[in-house]
Amino acid sequence: MATAIVESYAPIYFENNHILVKKNFFFDQHQHNGPVVGRQMIGDALRHRVESIDHESCDPGDEDTFFVGDLGEVYRQHMRWKKNLPRVKPFYAVKCNPDPKVIQLLAGLGTGFDCASKAEIEQVLNMGVDPARIIYAQPCKTNSYVRYVATKGVKQMTFDNADELRKIAKLFPDAELYLRILTDDSSSLCRLSLKFGASLDATNDLLGLAKDLGLNVVGVSFHVGSGASDPLAFLKAVQDADTVFKQAYAHGFDMKTLDVGGGFCGDSFDDMAHVLRDALDEYFPPHINIIAEPGRYYVSSAFTLACNVIARRTIDNPVSGETSYMAYVNDGLYGNFSSIMFDHQHPIAKVLRTGMRTYYNTPLADGMPDGENAGIEYSIWGPTCDGIDRITESIRFDHELDVGDWLYFEDMGAYTKCSATKFNGFSDSHDVIYVCSEPGARALLGF
Numbered sequence: 312m313a314t315a316i317v318e319s320y321a322p323i324y325f326e327n328n329h330i331l332v333k334k335n336f337f338f339d340q341h342q343h344n345g346p347v348v349g350r351q352m353i354g355d356a357l358r359h360r361v362e363s364i365d366h367e368s369c370d371p372g373d374e375d376t377f378f379v380g381d382l383g384e385v386y387r388q389h390m391r392w393k394k395n396l397p398r399v400k401p402f403y404a405v406k407c408n409p410d411p412k413v414i415q416l417l418a419g420l421g422t423g424f425d426c427a428s429k430a431e432i433e434q435v436l437n438m439g440v441d442p443a444r445i446i447y448a449q450p451c452k453t454n455s456y457v458r459y460v461a462t463k464g465v466k467q468m469t470f471d472n473a474d475e476l477r478k479i480a481k482l483f484p485d486a487e488l489y490l491r492i493l494t495d496d497s498s499s500l501c502r503l504s505l506k507f508g509a510s511l512d513a514t515n516d517l518l519g520l521a522k523d524l525g526l527n528v529v530g531v532s533f534h535v536g537s538g539a540s541d542p543l544a545f546l547k548a549v550q551d552a553d554t555v556f557k558q559a560y561a562h563g564f565d566m567k568t569l570d571v572g573g574g575f576c577g578d579s580f581d582d583m584a585h586v587l588r589d590a591l592d593e594y595f596p597p598h599i600n601i602i603a604e605p606g607r608y609y610v611s612s613a614f615t616l617a618c619n620v621i622a623r624r625t626i627d628n629p630v631s632g633e634t635s636y637m638a639y640v641n642d643g644l645y646g647n648f649s650s651i652m653f654d655h656q657h658p659i660a661k662v663l664r665t666g667m668r669t670y671y672n673t674p675l676a677d678g679m680p681d682g683e684n685a686g687i688e689y690s691i692w693g694p695t696c697d698g699i700d701r702i703t704e705s706i707r708f709d710h711e712l713d714v715g716d717w718l719y720f721e722d723m724g725a726y727t728k729c730s731a732t733k734f735n736g737f738s739d740s741h742d743v744i745y746v747c748s749e750p751g752a753r754a755l756l757g758f
């Protein structure tokens with residue numbers, strides 16, 4: 312669906328199924344309130360799109376699920392990062408959401424990029440980013456990818472075991488290596504230390520082997536787990552990194568950089584940043600560069616997803632006399648709600664449009680508070696034939712939803728689209744309508 316005409320928007324660009332919306336908002340330097348303008352723009356984009364679709368007559372795919380992405384929100388997160396962690400240069404974790412406009416904006420803002428595969432590295436290089444701004448942060452790499460990065464001059468990469476060191480010695484001896492260490496990630500949503508990270512028992516021997524192989528270890532990296540919630544995990548990891556720096560100095564390595572990984576969430580960022588900032592200042596002198604690999608932090612809140620109600624099943628309870636509904640929407644766990652499976656998320660449905668009215672960002676969009684038996688109860692299901700494809704077990708709305716109505720879900724920018732599948736023949740590629748609520752970001756993007 313790339314044919315919606317949005318009357319009050321001018322002009323609209325279509326790029327590879329991506330829609331770029333330019334809105335003539337007046338940005339006053341003193342009065343500009345980015346989040347408020349952002350909501351207004353997101354609401355307008357959602358409304359214009361859904362009001363242009365008549366499910367009784369539209370073509371297949373016209374009513375497909377779609378995103379609205381506010382690039383101004385990504386920009387604001389960057390400014391917040393710079394304010395709270397001025398010493399730490401972010402290398403955006405592309406895996407989280409490889410959206411081309413997000414990458415373009417972050418490249419313009421001067422961030423680096425954490426890439427985990429050849430395709431991610433290629434995408435970033437093709438945007439004109441200098442190879443020195445990329446870290447190949449995958450401790451267990453594919454041989455052919457290591458040969459590829461050697462030809463492209465992407466030198467920075469992580470390792471955490473002896474076999475990987477021997478691989479790098481053979482394929483790319485000039486690489487700049489970061490020893491990834493184990494962390495306590497028990498408070499995180501997605502634990503990574505089950506799979507990656509050298510324990511402090513192993514780091515000294517690994518550094519000795521790297522020296523014997525003539526390799527160049529330049530730093531230490533860690534990741535406290537994606538969706539981390541305990542700021543003290545950062546403190547402990549910084550302390551451990553300090554220990555490994557000392558081991559590396561003893562082996563004669565010229566250690567230049569500490570990579571503090573990702574794990575930052577929008578909600579808890581200020582607390583995390585406070586603890587991390589103090590720990591870095593205590594353990595790492597100013598001549599040591601500090602980088603990080605934030606993913607979710609930058610994009611989660613920037614993307615809103617709209618889904619169409621494609622079917623409904625009525626459930627009459629003979630005992631209570633209550634009527635509830637199973638609402639089937641055109642996106643689910645095998646699609647952009649893959650975050651429920653892989654990222655332990657609980658996306659919250661809100662009513663976008665029902666009964667010919669649009670409710671974005673109004674109290675009537677929200678579900679009823681838990682425990683109150685007011686309104687009508689729904690369970691919300693994805694479109695595939697699999698019984699696990701359920702988005703919401705139970706939510707109550709003030710409205711009686713029906714086929715053709717729309718729901719929306721906020722905070723859908725991280726680990727959603729990137730891990731969607733085509734299971735059952737449904738698309739894994741959905742339109743993104745971009746809006747931009749920050750003049751600074753608009754200038755960088757050239758719109």
Ligand SMILES: Cc1ncc(COP(=O)(O)O)c(C=O)c1O
Nearest residue numbers: 404537538573574604605606607
């Ligand atoms: C090596 C590495 N860096 C960075 C990230 C991004 O983490 P987050 O999105 O929690 O910031 C991940 C996520 O899995 C990762 O594996």
